[in-house]
Amino acid sequence: MPSHPVVALTSESSWAMIEDKFSDYGKETLAKLVAFLEAEVYPASKLAHAQIPKDPEQRWKTVVPIIEELKVKARKLGLWNLFLSKTHYPKHGVPLSNLEYAVMAELMGRGGPMASQVFNCSAPDTGNMEVLARYGSPEQQEKWLVPLLNGETRSAFSMTERFVASSDATNIQTSIRQEGNDIVINGHKWYISGAGDPRTVLHLVMGKSDPKNKSAYNQQSVVIVPSNAPGVTVVRPMGVFGYDDAPEGHCEVIYDNVRVPLSNLVLGWGRGFEIIQGRLGPGRIHHCMRTIGSASVALDTMLQRVTDPSRKTFGKYLYQHGTVVADIAKSRAEIESARLLVLSAALMIDNHKAKGALKEIGIAKFVVPSMALGVIDRAIQSFGAEGVSQDQELAEMWAGIRTLRLADGPDAVHIQQIGQRELKRVPELVKKTTERKIKEKALFQAAKL
Amino acid sequence: MPSHPVVALTSESSWAMIEDKFSDYGKETLAKLVAFLEAEVYPASKLAHAQIPKDPEQRWKTVVPIIEELKVKARKLGLWNLFLSKTHYPKHGVPLSNLEYAVMAELMGRGGPMASQVFNCSAPDTGNMEVLARYGSPEQQEKWLVPLLNGETRSAFSMTERFVASSDATNIQTSIRQEGNDIVINGHKWYISGAGDPRTVLHLVMGKSDPKNKSAYNQQSVVIVPSNAPGVTVVRPMGVFGYDDAPEGHCEVIYDNVRVPLSNLVLGWGRGFEIIQGRLGPGRIHHCMRTIGSASVALDTMLQRVTDPSRKTFGKYLYQHGTVVADIAKSRAEIESARLLVLSAALMIDNHKAKGALKEIGIAKFVVPSMALGVIDRAIQSFGAEGVSQDQELAEMWAGIRTLRLADGPDAVHIQQIGQRELKRVPELVKKTTERKIKEKALFQAAKL
Amino acid sequence: MPSHPVVALTSESSWAMIEDKFSDYGKETLAKLVAFLEAEVYPASKLAHAQIPKDPEQRWKTVVPIIEELKVKARKLGLWNLFLSKTHYPKHGVPLSNLEYAVMAELMGRGGPMASQVFNCSAPDTGNMEVLARYGSPEQQEKWLVPLLNGETRSAFSMTERFVASSDATNIQTSIRQEGNDIVINGHKWYISGAGDPRTVLHLVMGKSDPKNKSAYNQQSVVIVPSNAPGVTVVRPMGVFGYDDAPEGHCEVIYDNVRVPLSNLVLGWGRGFEIIQGRLGPGRIHHCMRTIGSASVALDTMLQRVTDPSRKTFGKYLYQHGTVVADIAKSRAEIESARLLVLSAALMIDNHKAKGALKEIGIAKFVVPSMALGVIDRAIQSFGAEGVSQDQELAEMWAGIRTLRLADGPDAVHIQQIGQRELKRVPELVKKTTERKIKEKALFQAAKL
């Protein structure tokens, strides 16, 4: 029996572990996706890049033509909004599990940062669509969600603040307050992904509506802010190791007395924390799987470089020098184990929702980006100077993934949470140990030792 | 629906990945095993240790009473020879897959080096039984295999040589030659596990029968040598970081003109390499899973130590100092990902035999021991001096696992093989890249860029 | 007795090791340098950066005003061409040893990539001045060296080739051939640092003049090419991650039938390899020391961030979370040991010239950049998203140092050389071991054991 086409791009042993958890629809969609990616999306990656002008003004006004063409094709093929699971979003979703989509996310990750857009599966839109689909009012869905689902607009999620450590949400300074029938927003954010895109029409803004609420988790609200509302200023693009990631960008944004109607409040006053919690779980898994796709591409690229006859030195292929073969083996092992880790987390989300998969999500979140950075760094090293240049995608890939160690909670936060979670097992362990010691003692007495 | 009892000792997410691959028999056996281990085997670990005398002579003559008692119980419960899969060994095997047994091996590994013996599943007997079951003549099976399967005798596999690098089998110096109806063996081996045990009745000896054969892989033969044959001298036990692992030990053995009947030849002249190849695959997975069991115990032990109120320093629990929580999180992540890696390798063996799982076995072989050594080392550190002492099992556990980085091929051999295997993917990658570049070019032309 | 002012920026214990190797002049110059850097250079770093326009054309035409101002001051203070040791360059040099200059290079490294320019001590000009001072003809010195020594012009060293692995100099494709009284150069280079600078008037071009010479090390020659010679095309700036390092840049350059007079040949036909060998030793040490300066700044920056009250999360300072304190301790230890390593290498150059210090230079070359990348990466992590942004110098610092693992021979080359050098000690070790074994045996016999 022939393996599924996905095996050619991932691995036989991963597929063996999960195949029986795929529906027929999942398998077919996956096969269609593989074919379309290989035939049309991967070869378009360089052109998409080239279609963004170098000009510091123009590049922020660009809608990349080839992406738009491919979006039409993808949608026609039914490869659209694959991230949105029907189980949780019956109205708008597709009949795919998180596990099924996770594999697809890896494949999209192989196509660089723009491949996800082809399938309307790119962050931060994915998380924002989830928020609107789950918590949005019918009017909000009609006005903001539907165009997003159609891939006609884009969006930003406005959370990180410039002057405080906003990874602790209680530190947030942005103020969201009611004035009559309006909501007034004042705040200073940065690293707001997507805020640079000309198609971005809304920001989901997180701020404090009730800063004195006793519960630190009821102080925040989320509100929909049209990107063209008076008082919204996109100050500048923030850099990521010299890259600006135009046209989306990661922008500094000031909200200066921005006024929106009350109906733009999402879910209700004081429910901002709840909204961001729900938003993060699956999104982290998608990031991880795309990252594994990137790492796989880096390894494939390295393999070709170190066997390139024109790159021989001192009469030997590069792979015949030093630690190259060991580096390759290590990279392969790390990719395989990271993939299994993320897939098992995706499965846990399917079985127990994100709340029941916090351990697995947390582990994946801190393990996968560091793993990928190591793999990509080895690949860069194999390319010499070209590895850090614009002629290979490695350096940009590295820079993008480096930010994942900081975004959605820096590594340390997840590491501490996993460690603390383990510590909670202690009472049960102590109980077992105590019982065992009683038995041990009895055995020693019986044995007269 | 309640989870399977195995979850309490392993993890929910691993179990979710493999549950659907377990037969009902597998699930029931696993549940029985968990119950028996917790009730009787784990609490007996210390006694088993204590029943080995300190006296440098007596310790080598010991049959540990508590192990023998538990063997009777285990066999009665049907928890016997679980490593021997009916699929491959229809006559003697049990209806368990490699994947199913792999999980069981982890649980046995939690019980220390002697727990496997309770179930007649301990190395090197397991590999030797596989050899005899697969390749032994009916007479050989009757005489040597049956008592092993019954747990009445033990055995050694005599491969590693003292004076040459025998990890390259072509270096082997031991001579095995026919003289009339006899086979005469001369050789100098060491690190022969099991050779010290008073119950060991046979050595499977690997040597060269045809050193001039053009094919380096047809020069070797394997022969059954009774341990009490004239000319067999167990010279001394070899140490492992100061441990002798009595009574089995890892012994230096000289074969000086040892003479056995022709009928003791296994499989046929020149088939020694074939025999050891077949022997190694599943055995490596068992070692890996037991090692994961050890690492899990080390982490559980560490968790209890760092929360022990009597170990507070400077007013804080140990876990509140420095990097302890991060070390715990890292250990947990490493154990989870290593387990998935080994399970996927076991599944590949089930699906494609060991030959079709070389990549997965090789990765597990070099990843898992190093991972476990790191986890155990952190646990040792949390115990202070006690961590390296005889009062905790950590140091002995560490030493035993350290040898796994050397046995059955040192890490470097497996790393090189995995790296080389990756390099074989290059032609296919180059082909794809070439095709993609053609498409890329066409797209650029169409876009007039 | 008060310590030297340098201690405030480096460390007491390093200074204690080397103080007695400093001349009075060295100590005074160092004190003057510290004072000037702190008073004028470090505070100018941001302005220098800001004076480079964002405009993609203009930024390549910039001579940074503040740097030019500071150069005048530095020269007046006698802080000029400090890299050029009078011992080796009696005519143009300053009376400073390599060790003395190494400490100064660390201090310059603390001021970012432009601080070295203030003292006319920036690569690649330093190496080029050394080449011209050592090997240049009187005419070449008059025309090209003197303006460089005066800081009026800049230069490039044109070595790395785009399409071959030019770290093996025998692979070089650039052709340098005599035609009558001219030399004709054809070649395709990239990552030519300095080629973008408007003040750059010469390229030292390495190419093959005698590709069929039996000795692979006599095939190359080096020739002075005026940057405005017909046929010299600066194709584009190459990126380093997302940075272009304008105005110097690291450019792709094509030499298309470039014609220069015979008198532009440096040292003689076939002596190119000799020239680059001599060029590299001290330069590597300078890079290493500047890198240590960068790492120190990163650690100082991190220290301030993790104690910043406005960055508290969950009621704690950042340094009270997770592994921050341990990361700081590790960084400090790594910086201290790396500094000692490089200083000892500089001292070896002083004592035995670069040829006698190959081991120490090689070790520093592969140890220091990786060390610094680790330190800077931890600092980035402590800053969250800001760490990868243009608002902190950390990301740009990281990217620049990342290239040091590739430039002047990738890590692997130096690692292999140091390893091979160690292997050469084996005969002597074997001899000693053999002698010792004879004595051992005699002792055992005498002791009747």
Place this chain on the structure above:
Amino acid sequence: MPSHPVVALTSESSWAMIEDKFSDYGKETLAKLVAFLEAEVYPASKLAHAQIPKDPEQRWKTVVPIIEELKVKARKLGLWNLFLSKTHYPKHGVPLSNLEYAVMAELMGRGGPMASQVFNCSAPDTGNMEVLARYGSPEQQEKWLVPLLNGETRSAFSMTERFVASSDATNIQTSIRQEGNDIVINGHKWYISGAGDPRTVLHLVMGKSDPKNKSAYNQQSVVIVPSNAPGVTVVRPMGVFGYDDAPEGHCEVIYDNVRVPLSNLVLGWGRGFEIIQGRLGPGRIHHCMRTIGSASVALDTMLQRVTDPSRKTFGKYLYQHGTVVADIAKSRAEIESARLLVLSAALMIDNHKAKGALKEIGIAKFVVPSMALGVIDRAIQSFGAEGVSQDQELAEMWAGIRTLRLADGPDAVHIQQIGQRELKRVPELVKKTTERKIKEKALFQAAKL
């Protein structure tokens, strides 16, 4: 000019850094030491080991004959008590600085655990002699110090307790209280090095004499306990991995109503903490330098193994496989940088006493053992199974050094202290940064940017 003989065993570049800090006496003594070690001590290492019987009783009653012979020779050569610096111990000391002795300690470390005894320089006697020389009364010195200085007796330092985390000295449970003219000691210690030796006549016991004293650092006292006092029971030797390190051992010791005269109190009531503080600084440096000696031996051993023609596999020398050459280079680099680190710490002790060298001592303490464990582990790996055996010293060396990460404060304590010490630099850094920002601003204003 020929290098000093020490260069053959350490390195030219380290020697270059420190040579000018050696007195003539120091250089001569060092040369004499090198010659004696090579001629007599190193070749005796195996015999010394062999002269310790395997018998579990006898091995604890052994005074190793060859060591005693060598002690006589060493003393005659003036190579005696080299650790005791005349500067701090004018009456008993030798005219050597800490730096000078540090180099000698590395050389002793090359001879295995027993080489230091030859020169009466072995722990814990060295620290105990320092305590008695500095703080002992004339009677105490006459009775206990003089025989130790003569190498006629040995001693133990009794600090670590079995049931509490005694690395926090305030946790100590041992009670030391006055009863009339006696002192009564009750306590339960373990890992008391030297307590097993038949020549050990005294234990310096640390306990609490004033547990309610407000100052946690004035609660402890140190008292001299004769090892044969009634109530002193050496319970058992504690293991280090599988080693017992007989005859000295690391023993569990119970003090049960042990009664000694008041005159056995050292320094005074409540001054125990002061005593142990003074005891630790130089001793840590000695341990570190011996450890560097061990690591150097491990590397030398590995070099010989990987070039051994009888260990070829698959037609290649071991060093031609995989990462061996890189491992060697890494080990060499690590040894060189660790040595410089420790030497600079020793120099700081010479210049500023131990109190002024806490930073350097602390860094060395946590860096060096981990470094050496890595080097030795690579060497073990190169030896295959033999590496963990009793036939090579590597495994025992590894186990001994592993305890250094736990003894005298586990790694984490030193790492935290170094980190905290760095944090104390913050106010000064903030001040400088503030000043710099003012200047920066002025420069921007002047530049109209």
